[in-house]
Amino acid sequence: MHTFTVDYSTDRPDPRVLVNRSYFASSLPRLIPLCRIRGHKPVVDGYDSSYGNRERARWVACRRCGVRPEPQGHLDPDAWNIGQPYTGPFHPGQPTSETVRKELAARGLDEGIRQPGAWPPSPTGSLGAQLIIGRSPTYGAGFKVGNAGSEHVLAAHIGLGPIGALFLHTEQFGTVLQRRLNPTGYESRVVDVAFHHGSIWWSLWARRNEHRSSDPRWMNGSANIHPAHYLLGPRTNTVLDQTEKTAATVHMPDGTAYDVTVRLEKWQHGRRRGRKTTSWGLDWDCPAGIPVRNHSWKGDEALGGHLPFPDEAAGTPQWAEVACALIAESCARDRAHYNYRAPSAA
Numbered sequence: 280m281h282t283f284t285v286d287y288s289t290d291r292p293d294p295r296v297l298v299n300r301s302y303f304a305s306s307l308p309r310l311i312p313l314c315r316i317r318g319h320k321p322v323v324d325g326y327d328s329s330y331g332n333r334e335r336a337r338w339v340a341c342r343r344c345g346v347r348p349e350p351q352g353h354l355d356p357d358a359w360n361i362g363q364p365y366t367g368p369f370h371p372g373q374p375t376s377e378t379v380r381k382e383l384a385a386r387g388l389d390e391g392i393r394q395p396g397a398w399p400p401s402p403t404g405s406l407g408a409q410l411i412i413g414r415s416p417t418y419g420a421g422f423k424v425g426n427a428g429s430e431h432v433l434a435a436h437i438g439l440g441p442i443g444a445l446f447l448h449t450e451q452f453g454t455v456l457q458r459r460l461n462p463t464g465y466e467s468r469v470v471d472v473a474f475h476h477g478s479i480w481w482s483l484w485a486r487r488n489e490h491r492s493s494d495p496r497w498m499n500g501s502a503n504i505h506p507a508h509y510l511l512g513p514r515t516n517t518v519l520d521q522t523e524k525t526a527a528t529v530h531m532p533d534g535t536a537y538d539v540t541v542r543l544e545k546w547q548h549g550r551r552r553g554r555k556t557t558s559w560g561l562d563w564d565c566p567a568g569i570p571v572r573n574h575s576w577k578g579d580e581a582l583g584g585h586l587p588f589p590d591e592a593a594g595t596p597q598w599a600e601v602a603c604a605l606i607a608e609s610c611a612r613d614r615a616h617y618n619y620r621a622p623s624a625a
């Protein structure tokens with residue numbers, strides 16, 4: 280057995296995170312009592328790639344515990360179907376090194392070299408965990424049952440927001456479950472419940488990386504769980520009113536000037552049957568761009584954007600001047616952020 284831990288809290292210290300540490304234990308003996316008593320049940324495993332190269336492969340694994348002989352064998356895909364019991368020969372004495380076996384094959388000494396070798400006498404597995412005490416990014420819980428190609432056979436997590444989170448995974452351990460529940464294909468299955476953005480989100484035995492239109496509706500979904508959503512209606516943001524686009528000039532503190540167009544928008548926020556608030560926003564464009572960075576690729580200039588606009592200045596004759604001052608301030612902050620230096624006049 281080999282164990283070690285990794286302390287992540289030193290990478291990015293966060294006073295709200297008291298512990299953020301991973302624990303690993305590898306080379307743990309797998310018990311697999313049934314296989315030890317009755318012997319392994321060889322079955323053909325492999326894949327048929329549906330991508331460009333149409334690659335296919337077949338090897339041998341134990342139907343019950345997923346352990347593979349060493350070597351696992353290179354069977355003929357035309358002669359063996361995935362999931363079929365393996366009734367062919369084993370070649371236990373052969374070298375397990377791929378290089379040595381290739382060398383032997385190259386010299387024509389390939390008698391039985393494509394057959395599976397001996398079952399490993401003492402198969403092992405690994406366990407891993409990550410513990411966060413303090414602020415964690417998630418609320419929710421779930422587990423994963425891996426596929427035939429997964430490094431992590433089983434995984435589970437629980438996230439409790441400000442309290443912390445725990446993530447667990449196994450390697451090799453749990454192949455009994457994986458082989459029973461998700462034996463073929465290369466899509467892991469997840470059962471997961473998460474809470475964020477005022478909603479509950481669920482996956483029930485859903486493929487982890489792919490959603491198909493044929494999936495039943497219960498497999499993935501979300502529902503708003505904020506009481507106000509049902510009492511007062513969904514939260515909306517709508518533009519009530521807006522000014523014409525108006526030409527103006529932004530004067531940067533360094534004395535340079537840029538032509539812009541500015542427009543104010545009056546926004547209303549709130550729920551359909553609830554209290555509403557309004558705010559003003561500034562929408563601006565500068566086709567020539569106001570330089571804010573010294574690099575030489577795209578994004579060196581601010582070409583426009585949206586800024587909050589003070590209520591008291593909206594509707595006054597000076598609104599466009601206030602808008603230009605806000606744009607200048609915003610660009611000056613960007614310049615400070617990117618450590619911009621104006622090119623010296625040559």
Ligand SMILES: [Zn+2]
Binds near residue numbers: 345
């Ligand atoms: Zn077995």
